[in-house]
Amino acid sequence: MPQKKFHVADLVSITSGRVVSPRHIQAFYDVVDFVSGQKHWTHQLGRAAEEVVKPELLRQLPWLANIEPPALKSEKDVNEWAESVAKQYGEMHAVVQMSTGAYVNRDPVAELIEMQGPVEGR
Template sequence: MITKKFHLGDILSITTDQLVSPSRMGGVYNILNFMTGHDLMTHLLPHAIEECQSYLLDAMPWLKEIDTSGLNEENYEEWMDEMIKKYGEYHDVSPIPSNTTDPT
């Protein structure tokens, strides 16, 4: 199976409601495009996030224990550093099965 390494912030930007990717929205597009196999347009992001979120949480159950309460724009870099120390900076991500991806 093909995998690609993604920054923890990219992954958490999909599994939480927080944009913590070091590449900001570019990181969100990169991981979603890879996982879905599509070059997604903005209006398709919510659907792709929904599909990919459950797949990531199943593949990496430890993501469910990450608490983003209290996270804000002022402290997210420090928070992200702590998450990287605890969980690692990069993780292998697989595309979601092709029969579940529908960009429409």
């Protein structure tokens, strides 16, 4: 199984559902796409992270459940928090990709249409 190392703040962004990585939304794309083995559109990230990737990360690294980030209001707060959590838990952590076929992504256009609901006049 392929594995890749991610910054602890990238991983906590997924497990907490809050963007606490200095890499912002890119951390979501990188972690969700790697762990699931599939590419996602922006509107799919939340569902894939919550339903599939978060449980997988917590299975592999259960101690992530103990990290609850505070409200971070500025870029400086995010960077300082990421630095402090890296000192406490270690900066980089290896994550193993899910096996092929363990997760099947949904069609991004169909999912977007489903999220929007019916459009009047069509």
